Amino acid sequence: xxxxxxxxxxxxxxxxxxxxxxxxxxxxxxxxxxxxxxxxxxxxxxxxxxxxxxxxxxxxxxxxxxxxxxxxxxxxxxxxxxxxxxxxxxxxxxxxxxxxxxxxxxxxxxxxxxxxxxxxxxxxxxxxxxxxxxxxxxxxxxxxxxxxxxxxxxxxxxxxxxxxxxxxxxxxxxxxxxxxxxxxxxxxxxxxxxxxxxxxxxxxxxxxxxxxxxxxxxxxxxxxxxxxxxxxxxxxxxxxxxxxxxxxxxxxxxxxxxxxxxxxxxxxxxxxxxxxxxxxxxxxxxxxxxxxxxxxxxxxxxxxxxxxxxxxxxxxxxxxxxxxxxxxxxxxxxxxxxxxxxxxxxxxxxxxxxxxxxxxxxxxxxxxxxxxxxxxxxxxxxxxxxxxxxxxxxxxxxxxxxxxxxxxxxxxxxxxxxxxxxxxxxxxxxxxxxxxxxxxxxxxxxxxxxxxxxxxxxxxxxxxxxxxxxxxxxxxxxxxxxxxxxxxxxxxxxxxxxxxxxxxxxxxxxxxxxxxxxxxxxxxxxxx
Numbered sequence: 087x088x089x090x091x092x093x094x095x096x097x098x099x100x101x102x103x104x105x106x107x108x109x110x111x112x113x114x115x116x117x118x119x120x121x122x123x124x125x126x127x128x129x130x131x132x133x134x135x136x137x138x139x140x141x142x143x144x145x146x147x148x149x150x151x152x153x154x155x156x157x158x159x160x161x162x163x164x165x166x167x168x169x170x171x172x173x174x175x176x177x178x179x180x181x182x183x184x185x186x187x188x189x190x191x192x193x194x195x196x197x198x199x200x201x202x203x204x205x206x207x208x209x210x211x212x213x214x215x216x217x218x219x220x221x222x223x224x225x226x227x228x229x230x231x232x233x234x235x236x237x238x239x240x241x242x243x244x245x246x247x248x249x250x251x252x253x254x255x256x257x258x259x260x261x262x263x264x265x266x267x268x269x270x271x272x273x274x275x276x277x278x279x280x281x282x283x284x285x286x287x288x289x290x291x292x293x294x295x296x297x298x299x300x301x302x303x304x305x306x307x308x309x310x311x312x313x314x315x316x317x318x319x320x321x322x323x324x325x326x327x328x329x330x331x332x333x334x335x336x337x338x339x340x341x342x343x344x345x346x347x348x349x350x351x352x353x354x355x356x357x358x359x360x361x362x363x364x365x366x367x368x369x370x371x372x373x374x375x376x377x378x379x380x381x382x383x384x385x386x387x388x389x390x391x392x393x394x395x396x397x398x399x400x401x402x403x404x405x406x407x408x409x410x411x412x413x414x415x416x417x418x419x420x421x422x423x424x425x426x427x428x429x430x431x432x433x434x435x436x437x438x439x440x441x442x443x444x445x446x447x448x449x450x451x452x453x454x455x456x457x458x459x460x461x462x463x464x465x466x467x468x469x470x471x472x473x474x475x476x477x478x479x480x481x482x483x484x485x486x487x488x489x490x491x492x493x494x495x496x497x498x499x500x501x502x503x504x505x506x507x508x509x510x511x512x513x514x515x516x517x518x519x520x521x522x523x524x525x526x527x528x529x530x531x532x533x534x535x536x537x538x539x540x541x542x543x544x545x546x547x548x549x550x551x552x553x554x555x556x557x558x559x560x561x562x563x564x565x566x567x568x569x570x571x572x573x574x575x576x577x578x579x580x581x582x583x584x585x586x587x588x589x590x591x592x593x594x595x596x597x598x599x600x601x602x603x604x605x606x607x608x609x610x611x612x613x614x
Contacts (some may be wrong), residue, residue, distance in 0.1 A: 117546035125544060125559040126608025130458070136569040136576035136584075140604060142562035144375065144426040151587050152563040154364070155371045155409065168238035168344065168405075169268030169361040171370065172203075177385055182228055190245060192417055202323060209322045213288040213315060214266045216461025219346075221245040221286075223256070223275070226395050226416040227318055229292050233269055234345075234395075237364070243343045246396045253279035258356045259336070259348040269319075277310060278459030292319045347398050349534040350518065353587040359398070359535045359591040366405070368588040369538030372563040373406040379543050380483065381526065383410035383436065388482075390415050390432060392439040399489045399530065402538040403438045412436075427480055434480060438487045439446065441529075442509035447522060463521035467548040475524025483523060489530040489539065490555070492600050510612075513551035520548060529608065535600045537589040539566060540598065541610045555612040556605070563587050571601060579604040580613065 127146035132138040145151050154165020174194040183190055193199050210217055210571060220237050222244060224230040237244045245263045260268070264285040271292045280355050281445040291306060306316045346360045374382060383389065389407040391414070393400045407414050417428050429437075452460055456476060463473035475483075490510050511519075516527050526546070530539035545559035560566045564587035567576070574580040584595045602612040 113469075113471050114549075115546075116472065117470070117544070119470065122547055122549065123607045125547075126604070128608065132567075132577070133433075134577075136567045137579045137581070137604060138568050139565050140560050140608065140610075142376070142559055142563045143286045143608075145562040149567065149594045152365050152372050153367060153376055153588050155374075165364060165371075166367050168235065168316045168349075168366060168572070171367070171405050171409050172200075172235050172239070174411060175408035176200075178408065179413040180228075180231065181352055181413065181415040183415065183417040183428070183432070186425065190432065193207060193497060199228075203239060206232055206322055206404040207242070207590055209242040209317075209554055210236070210242070210267055210288075211240070213290075213317060217242060217266050219243045219245060219263070219265045219267075219270040219285075221247055221260065221263065222396070223249070223268065223270040224292065224396075225249065225271065227271075229269065231396055236326060238344060241342075243346055243360075243433075245346045245348070246398070246401070247346075248349065248395055249397055257281040257348065258350075262356050262358055263346055263348050277306070282314070284373075288315045288317060290317045290322060303307070335530050345398070345401075345537075347396075347534060349518060357534075361398070361537050361589075361591055365537050365589055366402070368401045368563050370405045370409055372538060372561050372589070373402065374409060376542070376561055377528070381488070381545050383407045383412045385411040387435045388415060388432065389413065389436045389438065390417065390429065390434040390435060392417075397491070398534065399491065399532045399539065400438055403487050407436070407438075416431070426608065429480060433482050433491070436485045437480075437483065437485070437525075440510050441488050444511065444519060445509065446487055446513075448515055448518060450522065452476070460521055463560065464517065464550070465525075467517055467520055468550070470546075470548060472526060472548070473524060475522065477522045479523065480525075483525045485526050485529045485545075486519070486523070487530070488527065491532045492598060510555055512553045513549065513556045514553055516543070517548065517550035529557060531600070531612070532597065533600070535591045535596060536564075536585065536598075537578040537591075538563075540566065540583070540585055540600075542607075557610045557612065559608050560610070561589075563589050567595075568602065568604065574601070574603075574613075583610070 089285040125143065126144050127141040129139040129147055141147065154171060156163045157166045157170060178191050179200065181190040181192045191588060210220065220233060220242055222233055223245050234244045245265045246257050247256065257280055261283050264283055266285055267288045267290065268286055269292065272291050289306060289310065310316065341362050341364060341403050343360045344363045345366060346358055348356060348358050350356050383406055389412050391400050391404050395404060396399050404414060417432065417434055454468055460476050463476050466473035511529060516529055519527050527541050528545055531543035532539055539561050541557040541560050543556065547558065563583045566583060566585045568579060568581035568583055569576045581601065583598045583600040585598060586595045600612060601614060602610050605611055
């Protein structure tokens with residue numbers, strides 16, 4: 087006979103339900119904590135005045151660094167080049183939103199973009215016979231994509247001119263890079279202040295409205311004189327067909343210059359970073375390998391780059407998405423922020439965005455109820471799992487790629503670094519972003535002389551380490567050390583960061599002049 091009091095039965099039942107609920111709802115961390123505390127492969131010996139050599143655990147010592155896409159040809163494999171990336175891209179779609187409120191305009195690779203690519207290359211060779219170098223000063227647009235891939239297919243070098251408004255600075259970029267043809271958008275360059283180098287033989291102007299292209303062409307003819315021919319994009323693509331002039335790809339072109347990026351170092355000096363097909367493809371292959379296949383770019387993804395393709399990191403991520411056959415959509419958003427309404431209409435799954443833009447999300451002030459949800463989400467992150475989003479802005483968003491670009495500088499000081507970190511993200515801010523958006527965040531450390539990241543955070547590393555800038559381990563195409571500075575010792579794992587590997591613009595060890603340290607977990611932390 088059951089003589090147990092009802093209260094005891096109720097309490098026992100409640101405890102049983104709580105235990106059963108916790109057992110059913112128990113979630114293992116997305117990755118074993120041990121893996122997060124050992125994120126680098128470290129050489130057993132080191133040289134004096136520097137740390138041991140650090141590598142990714144994907145390419146430990148005795149293994150080769152990642153060099154390419156590993157494309158199978160018969161019984162062998164090859165690294166591939168930018169032309170192979172274009173072929174892979176045909177599995178996906180390329181879309182553009184011309185202005186706010188417009189529907190996405192998709193372009194077909196086979197029937198539209200590939201014939202256009204060959205036509206553009208042929209026309210450029212007609213305008214400038216034997217052309218070798220093309221300057222691009224364009225926003226994220228079909229003209230930018232087609233021009234850069236046309237150059238890649240026909241052994242022309244692409245110069246990615248940063249989208250700055252200072253005409254004097256652009257003049258210096260043009261002078262040091264010496265392009266023979268310059269393509270730009272109407273109304274963005276002031277030719278009364280811009281100084282063109284003698285190398286330029288042709289200007290191609292992209293006019294938004296087809297009705298205005300003759301007017302813009304006439305105005306430009308008056309400003310530049312008869313020594314430089316002026317064409318419009320409509321002239322270039324007026325009859326899309328197979329090219330009448332075929333530009334052969336010479337042997338050894340893949341090791342020659344493919345993409346050149348001029349930049350201004352913090353000492354005011356203008357420098358060039360030149361990357362070959364092999365440099366670029368190794369950086370792309372790294373991105374496809376470093377993130378698990380279940381989380382990396384997929385053919386089902388909708389990827390939106392929210393920063394300029396003139397930036398090498400953004401271009402590498404764009405090329406990675408193309409290689410995976412993802413759908414890439416460009417909208418009119420700039421790197422200074424993004425329009426939530428525009429992005430919600432596209433409903434992206436992956437965003438490639440600057441760290442400055444993400445500060446707009448971090449400025450969100452939660453209400454009392456939202457604050458409770460935020461604390462719950464942060465608790466789930468601390469347990470090693472990704473929570474549901476606190477802000478339901480983008481229902482399908484699952485991954486955010488962002489970066490912090492460091493410019494080479496002659497002398498590094500604490501004050502100079504502190505004044506330059508307004509757009510950087512700390513570990514605490516990255517954790518907050520994951521909680522607010524319910525998406526994984528990969529934060530990369532970049533440098534103009536390196537195609538792609540130097541280091542980037544592990545996709546499953548949700549740890550909140552406070553107000554420090556943690557960039558994760560070095561990527562598997564590079565290896566890195568830190569060397570002595572005036573006040574720091576490489577033997578203590580602190581100092582200037584040096585890297586080498588195929589994605590670099592220079593051979594051998596190159597200095598980044600970034601001051602940081604290797605943590606016990608194998609992650610690189612910037613000190614100042």
